[in-house]
Amino acid sequence: MTETRTLTLNEIEDLSFRALVAAGTSPENARPLAVATAATEADGVASHGLAYIPIYCEHVQCGKVDGLAKPVMTRPKSGVVTVDAATGFAHSAIDLGYETLITAAREQGVAVLSICNSYNCGVLGYHTYRLAQAGLVGLGFTNAPASIAPSGGAKPVVGTNPFSVAVPGTDGQPALLIDQSASTIAKSEVMKHAREGRPIPVGWALDSEGNPTTDPNVGLKGSMAPSGGYKGVGVALLTEVMAAALTGATLGINASPFSGTAGGPPKTGQFFIAIDPVATSSSGGFAQGIEELVDAIRSQDDAHLPGDGRRAKRVASATQGVAVNIATLEKIEAILG
């Protein structure tokens, strides 16, 4: 059994902030990442919460991310906000552009935020969630080092590239939040099986010739299986077009790994589209349509509405805090010295 200690969300944010600063991150860059880490733990996505803090700190120290980066915002057209993350954390780059994105989307009905020279943005749905909180439909895309091969090929050309969509609800929470990668399973699961010396199920990964494998190490040298075959490749390509090509960021085929210390900054990208649903549904049917759609799912026993799991955890965490892995806390305390 994993030993845990229960922390409040404030304690998680504070701990994350202090560790990032101790590792050499500027307070301006550490704060948005610390806030996101607490929100991620609140949502129950432990894999991307505090467990990532020691990795982020290591990446600041080895230069894979510039903890002191000063992202630069420009606005080439009225509907376009671009941010050069300057090889710093994605979170501060996104934060820099968000207010302008939201204002532009409200004024014009739609606006985009295009981020290059960036880094792993953690849970993508955290960022689209904030657009939904502002009453906008938020679409998000983020690319990753290549690990999925094209249909008929065997050499990876695109990452597990997630997309996310968050839909505003009537209670300040998203009515619907989808956040899914293009692969059958997260690459981190294959890496975990490799570390533990356990075989992986058929359908998770392919060898370097594109054949199914149950050996996680063979799979990591080959490629990740796309969800639903060629349609998963299509989703990964959609995300690559949006997050890498449209932003002018580094393609997955050229990006350095998100894990480990080698290769320098990945310089990958993020792309967000914010849409004002009141403007687009001139008949005013948006809120009613979403309510009916959500009801059609919730009214079926055991049917799963994307985002409901995270929402339930979020509500509970606000009052009960989050049980955090002691081993992770010890790593973070070592950074704090």
Place this chain on the structure above:
Amino acid sequence: MTETRTLTLNEIEDLSFRALVAAGTSPENARPLAVATAATEADGVASHGLAYIPIYCEHVQCGKVDGLAKPVMTRPKSGVVTVDAATGFAHSAIDLGYETLITAAREQGVAVLSICNSYNCGVLGYHTYRLAQAGLVGLGFTNAPASIAPSGGAKPVVGTNPFSVAVPGTDGQPALLIDQSASTIAKSEVMKHAREGRPIPVGWALDSEGNPTTDPNVGLKGSMAPSGGYKGVGVALLTEVMAAALTGATLGINASPFSGTAGGPPKTGQFFIAIDPVATSSSGGFAQGIEELVDAIRSQDDAHLPGDGRRAKRVASATQGVAVNIATLEKIEAILG
């Protein structure tokens, strides 16, 4: 063997136009649909080409679509073009908004076209293709009567809801064109197996309790299997949010069927996002990124680049025409009287 006759693209357009008008469609509404029908045959997507003309004509005659509709465009915000298709054909509604959409996207860097009270738009990629020809990245969504159940449920809540993305190339043709539905297989394939009395493979459709079935009739009364399980449901929900909720169109759960003559107009929706890639990639890396991505796929033997199949057919059809099913031609000639 199917008997065919080879027609030029002009002949296909002309034949489509005359049949639609003979059935009671106004020339203004018949023309964009006839042009799209020829382009669809040129791309080799015979299932959505001339074969649909008798169905369109029947739908005009039974009132499922209003052949004389006059779609209405409004522009509630600078980045938003809305069109009420007035229960007419989707093609004329899209045509009405396209020029304004393209101009707005070029001026502001991004714009959207939101269409309600619409109908089956045929091949979605035909419409995004035109945005790519204008030098824009085109994203498209269109919803359909519900046929996919939520994860954990068994009752359909969303259609096979495709999305499409078209990426401008340097030769006036899209460099990449993705157009895929959220189901494992097209519903029309299951219907075809039912007509022919053949079993369907496991994984295509589910019975009304959500269990796998090989009986196409049972599957048609149950639900279509989402591609890649819950991730296919996520893609279908994304499209439902964009094409139905954002537009104020009818949800898939309330829409009348696209086939047959019952139920009146489906009043479904389409949503398009047009993005200026020069504005969003301030470093100017867009064209180079797409070229590298496309090369990484084409350089692998047998690897499949989405859109390449249609492109090759299109090039051949321009000079060689298209072999068309004689039985379809006879149906159309009967309409012409």
